[in-house]
Amino acid sequence: MADDEKREQMEVGSGDVDINDKKPDKMFGLKKWNLVAMWSWDVECDTCAICRVQVMDTCLRCQAENKQQECVVVWGECNHSFHNCCMSLWLKQNNRCPLCQQEWALQTTGK
Amino acid sequence: MMKKDEWQFEEKWPKMRPCVLKLLRQDSVSRSEWQELFMNVHLVCLWDDRNGPPRVHEALRTDILDFIEQAQKRVLDHQEDSALLKAYIAEWKKFFTQCTYLPLPFGQLETTLTNKASPSSQSKKNQNDESIVRKLMLDSWNESIFSAIKQRLQDSAMKLVHAERNGEAFDSQLVIGVRESYVNLCSDPEDKLKIYKENFEKSYMDATEAFYKAKAPLYLQANGVQNYMRWADLALKEEEQRAMKYLETRPGCTSVAALTECCVNVLVTEFKEQILAECAEMIKGNETDRLQLMFKLMDRVPDGIAPMLKDLEEHIVSQGLADMNSAAEFITSDSEKYVEQLLDLFTRFSQLASDAFSDDPRFLTSRDKAYKHVVNDISVFKLELPTKQKGIQNKTQPESKCPELLANFCDMLLRKTPLSKRLTSDEIEGKLKNVLLVLKYVQNKDVFMRYHKAHLTRRLILDTSADSEKEENMVEWLREVGMPADFVNKLARMFQDIKVSQTLNQEFKDALYLNSKEIIADYVNIKILNAGAWMRSSERVPVSLPRELEDYIPEVEEFYKRKHNGRKLQWHHVMSNGIITFCNEVGRFDLEVTTFQMAVVFAWNQRPKDKITFENLKLATQLQDIELRRTLWSLIAFPKIKRQVVLCEPEARSPKDFTDATLFWINQKFALVKNGKMQQRGKINLIGRLQLSTEKSKEEDNEGIVQLRILRTQEAIVKIMKMRKKITNAQLQSELVEILKNMFLPSKKMIKEQIEWLIEHRYMHRDEDNINMFIYMA
Ligand SMILES: [Zn+2]
Ligand SMILES: [Zn+2]
Ligand SMILES: [Zn+2]
Numbered sequence: 001m002a003d004d005e006k007r008e009q010m011e012v013g014s015g016d017v018d019i020n021d022k023k024p025d026k027m028f029g030l031k032k033w034n035l036v037a038m039w040s041w042d043v044e045c046d047t048c049a050i051c052r053v054q055v056m057d058t059c060l061r062c063q064a065e066n067k068q069q070e071c072v073v074v075w076g077e078c079n080h081s082f083h084n085c086c087m088s089l090w091l092k093q094n095n096r097c098p099l100c101q102q103e104w105a106l107q108t109t110g111k
Numbered sequence: 112m113m114k115k116d117e118w119q120f121e122e123k124w125p126k127m128r129p130c131v132l133k134l135l136r137q138d139s140v141s142r143s144e145w146q147e148l149f150m151n152v153h154l155v156c157l158w159d160d161r162n163g164p165p166r167v168h169e170a171l172r173t174d175i176l177d178f179i180e181q182a183q184k185r186v187l188d189h190q191e192d193s194a195l196l197k198a199y200i201a202e203w204k205k206f207f208t209q210c211t212y213l214p215l216p217f218g219q220l221e222t223t224l225t226n227k228a229s230p231s232s233q234s235k236k237n238q239n240d241e242s243i244v245r246k247l248m249l250d251s252w253n254e255s256i257f258s259a260i261k262q263r264l265q266d267s268a269m270k271l272v273h274a275e276r277n278g279e280a281f282d283s284q285l286v287i288g289v290r291e292s293y294v295n296l297c298s299d300p301e302d303k304l305k306i307y308k309e310n311f312e313k314s315y316m317d318a319t320e321a322f323y324k325a326k327a328p329l330y331l332q333a334n335g336v337q338n339y340m341r342w343a344d345l346a347l348k349e350e351e352q353r354a355m356k357y358l359e360t361r362p363g364c365t366s367v368a369a370l371t372e373c374c375v376n377v378l379v380t381e382f383k384e385q386i387l388a389e390c391a392e393m394i395k396g397n398e399t400d401r402l403q404l405m406f407k408l409m410d411r412v413p414d415g416i417a418p419m420l421k422d423l424e425e426h427i428v429s430q431g432l433a434d435m436n437s438a439a440e441f442i443t444s445d446s447e448k449y450v451e452q453l454l455d456l457f458t459r460f461s462q463l464a465s466d467a468f469s470d471d472p473r474f475l476t477s478r479d480k481a482y483k484h485v486v487n488d489i490s491v492f493k494l495e496l497p498t499k500q501k502g503i504q505n506k507t508q509p510e511s512k513c514p515e516l517l518a519n520f521c522d523m524l525l526r527k528t529p530l531s532k533r534l535t536s537d538e539i540e541g542k543l544k545n546v547l548l549v550l551k552y553v554q555n556k557d558v559f560m561r562y563h564k565a566h567l568t569r570r571l572i573l574d575t576s577a578d579s580e581k582e583e584n585m586v587e588w589l590r591e592v593g594m595p596a597d598f599v600n601k602l603a604r605m606f607q608d609i610k611v612s613q614t615l616n617q618e619f620k621d622a623l624y625l626n627s628k629e630i631i632a633d634y635v636n637i638k639i640l641n642a643g644a645w646m647r648s649s650e651r652v653p654v655s656l657p658r659e660l661e662d663y664i665p666e667v668e669e670f671y672k673r674k675h676n677g678r679k680l681q682w683h684h685v686m687s688n689g690i691i692t693f694c695n696e697v698g699r700f701d702l703e704v705t706t707f708q709m710a711v712v713f714a715w716n717q718r719p720k721d722k723i724t725f726e727n728l729k730l731a732t733q734l735q736d737i738e739l740r741r742t743l744w745s746l747i748a749f750p751k752i753k754r755q756v757v758l759c760e761p762e763a764r765s766p767k768d769f770t771d772a773t774l775f776w777i778n779q780k781f782a783l784v785k786n787g788k789m790q791q792r793g794k795i796n797l798i799g800r801l802q803l804s805t806e807k808s809k810e811e812d813n814e815g816i817v818q819l820r821i822l823r824t825q826e827a828i829v830k831i832m833k834m835r836k837k838i839t840n841a842q843l844q845s846e847l848v849e850i851l852k853n854m855f856l857p858s859k860k861m862i863k864e865q866i867e868w869l870i871e872h873r874y875m876h877r878d879e880d881n882i883n884m885f886i887y888m889a
Contacts, residue, residue, distance in 0.1 A: 034637075037682050039679065
């Protein structure tokens with residue numbers, strides 16, 4: 001295995017040949033950059049106070065129905081945030097924010 | 112009309128008697144004689160109903176006894192055993208046949224006598240079996256001839272059987288005939304086999320036991336255990352067959368089973384210890400045929416198998432560990448060899464269990480138990496899991512490194528490697544299944560999960576999966592072997608997420624083309640992943656990106672902001688990577704590198720020939736000390752290449768040797784060497800085995816394993832308590848192990864600590880009367 005590991009790293013002589021092949025101005029030049037980032041909801045509290053699941057995970061209902069993409073987050077004017085699914089259900093019973101008891105006013109919906 | 116007197120007994124018996132005697136002697140009787148006998152019995156019973164029937168009965172008895180006496184004389188004329196038996200059987204057969212015929216004419220007598228004895232059972236129809244005359248005949252035979260000579264009969268029959276055991280041929284019908292007479296002789300309706308059992312069966316048993324009691328110890332002494340086993344097995348088989356022949360086998364008769372048990376006792380149970388003493392050596396020598404024989408014999412003996420199971424277990428553990436230890440040098444550095452060695456052991460032990468013990472479930476259980484021991488052993492390698500509690504570092508018990516190596520091997524099969532290229536798809540699948548097989552025996556499966564997930568992350572981010580279908584199959588196989596659902600679901604989610612990210616990358620490029628920024632589109636690929644699916648900890652690893660790279664970041668952020676709402680991005684440069692061109696005096700090369708490696712070498716772009724100190728590189732890159740050391744080391748000492756990209760002085764043997772003053776410079780003579788020839792062009796991957804995680808995060812990973820175990824243990828205890836309400840300590844421990852077994856084996860110490868914690872936090876309390884009983888608190 002050790003030898004294999006080494007061989008896999010080298011592809012001698014098979015590098016792309018530049019058509020103009022002129023001497024570049026810098027010793028090192030960029031050819032390809034694979035950038036990696038993680039995204040997360042921009043929330044103050046990681047956990048949805050309604051279903052007690054982390055907002056980065058889908059809410060309990062969506063977990064059961066295996067819906068990954070649709071389960072987004074909503075923010076109120078009070079800056080509290082919840083799963084959109086959880087909040088819509090909550091609003092059918094109660095028009096106040098579960099955390100601060102202020103009247104719920106939608107600030108933005110995550111996308 | 113005849114006179115009534117003529118129908119009296121005195122008148123009629125002389126007319127009946129000649130026919131009765133003829134019947135007893137089996138002489139021929141004419142139809143009219145036969146009918147006359149019926150008629151006379153009828154008349155006597157009808158007209159002489161007071162005295163007639165008892166006197167007929169009495170007269171019959173006298174004649175029957177008389178006949179039997181003659182028969183006895185004829186039998187005892189023979190001295191020699193077979194002749195005696197032959198004569199007896201002949202007489203008996205004749206007599207027994209007549210037991211069927213002689214009662215027939217006396218039907219009326221039966222009715223009259225029975226009615227007299229019990230008037231209520233008038234309607235009772237006499238079966239031949241219950242016939243009074245038949246009973247009279249059989250009882251008479253039993254009382255006279257049989258009682259007088261049964262000992263001689265049995266002795267003679269057993270002598271013949273003995274002769275047969277010693278290999279002499281004789282007419283087996285003689286013994287069978289004797290047995291049949293015993294079986295048929297009984298007139299006791301409650302237990303029809305009484306006479307047979309008390310006499311024939313018993314004497315057969317005694318003779319058999321005596322025979323082997325004398326023979327077995329001598330044979331064992333003269334021929335040794337191995338030959339003895341073969342002999343005893345043969346003897347058991349023979350005796351079983353013999354018993355089928357000579358003993359009664361009608362349904363409900365247990366003679367053969369009883370005889371077999373008797374043989375097992377005298378042939379096997381008696382020498383159990385001596386036989387078992389050779390088991391361990393036979394297992395060691397892989398003498399499967401002999402073991403098979405021993406298994407067959409011992410399986411018939413109470414507690415015969417348990418010592419064999421123990422021997423097998425001990426063998427597997429000691430052999431397995433010895434093999435692993437002797438190969439330690441090769442396998443510790445090579446996960447493929449390690450897994451193959453483990454599998455080889457498994458195959459060998461399974462073969463043994465199959466060849467020697469026919470895959471008997473008890474032996475398979477022993478194999479599993481012992482193999483588990485080998486797999487989880489820590490003498491070859493161990494994994495130390497540190498825990499940080501209240502700021503104090505303390506190490507938990509070391510564990511087997513097996514799951515880590517299994518995960519590494521999986522990675523080699525699933526990643527584009529020379530190994531995975533060499534193997535066919537079926538071969539790869541076979542090897543993955545083998546990994547899963549070993550994994551079943553691993554106690555700390557959570558360690559496997561951690562490493563497997565890390566490798567998968569790396570493969571997906573670097574696009575190095577050999578076969579994406581196989582990747583997804585593997586996830587399902589892990590589910591099938593019982594890996595926890597939340598773990599498997601998370602892996603599945605990573606696959607979904609990477610597809611979402613591929614779409615996003617395409618959209619990003621389309622948007623750039625639309626804005627005439629094709630150059631950026633050519634240079635940059637983005638992977639923006641869901642933090643919930645990929646990783647929890649969000650460790651910030653600082654790095655100062657070179658200008659060449661930094662310029663692209665706002666472009667991506669802007670695009671993302673237009674597309675999404677309410678999201679924040681965190682760059683994971685520790686995972687990002689790319690290809691750079693490197694021009695020096697020799698030629699021009701493509702290098703596949705990590706972003707950290709880029710950040711380091713780009714520092715020379717402004718001053719290509721300079722020697723830069725470690726300290727200045729630290730300032731230029733903003734990398735943490737440990738990360739800079741690791742990155743530089745990968746550039747000055749990349750394994751197996753003759754010319755390195757970066758050189759340094761003074762010489763260093765490990766990353767620890769660098770000081771702030773160590774000088775680094777770019778190797779202007781760098782080149783790839785193929786077959787001893789220098790190449791001016793070429794491409795090399797310098798990412799290699801460089802982890803896509805930081806040193807610190809690896810340590811956190813291991814700490815995370817311990818933290819997660821604590822959490823899982825607490826959850827499981829609460830779950831059990833909620834269900835049981837009240838439970839003993841022992842019961843709680845065993846249910847806990849059951850729940851957690853697909854993740855890890857909780858140590859006694861940890862369970863105890865978590866129980867204490869839960870008691871302290873009022874989830875449960877101890878019973879006041881019994882400190883070993885816990886009660887749930889809602
Ligand atoms: Zn929710
Ligand atoms: Zn939802
Ligand atoms: Zn609120």
